[in-house]
Amino acid sequence: DAGITQSPRHKVTETGTPVTLRCHQTENHRYMYWYRQDPGHGLRLIHYSYGVKDTDKGEVSDGYSVSRSKTEDFLLTLESATSSQTSVYFCAISVRQPEGSEQYFGPGTRLTVT
């Protein structure tokens, strides 16, 4: 257990509404990530963070923003949700190991935009 929680676990929202997903970790790891998972695409990186207030874009960042005001929390915001953002969203942390860092994933948030 990597001590990662995501909230909410499920959400249904309407097109055009703002949505914020939360990722919380208990172990003060520096790197945190948001991915989305869609059939046929595997997991794709949306944004990542390498410290408090330090974030950068991933492969599919359009329509998403992130914030990290505390080490333990990484928020993903959809400013105006669209149906194409219906997906399962996973948060991950990077944990340094002797042989190299490893990523561990949270349980996911299933978001449906109607």
Add this chain to the structure above:
Amino acid sequence: GDSVVQTEGQVLPSEGDSLIVNCSYETTQYPSLFWYVQYPGEGPQLHLKAMKANDKGRNKGFEAMYRKETTSFHLEKDSVQESDSAVYFCALRFGSARQLTFGSGTQLTVLP
């Protein structure tokens, strides 16, 4: 850019069969390579890894060899079990930010 290709979307071996799940990658970097496994309703879990060329990752009877000459990291097992059924993702990691690039995934369903 960097990419990972998994050619099989689904494989359906019978229990006791041998298994190869293909993974090929493209990158100009020197990546680390991973296989993740995902069970229904859960997040991906690290299954095995190889940090550099010619390393072999092993876990629960599965193996994968990091082959730089063929840019491959195929997942193999001699005898699959029903409990191995899951989705398997191949991934590579490079760079200081440690982000992962994933393949599209292979659904493994082991038939009784």
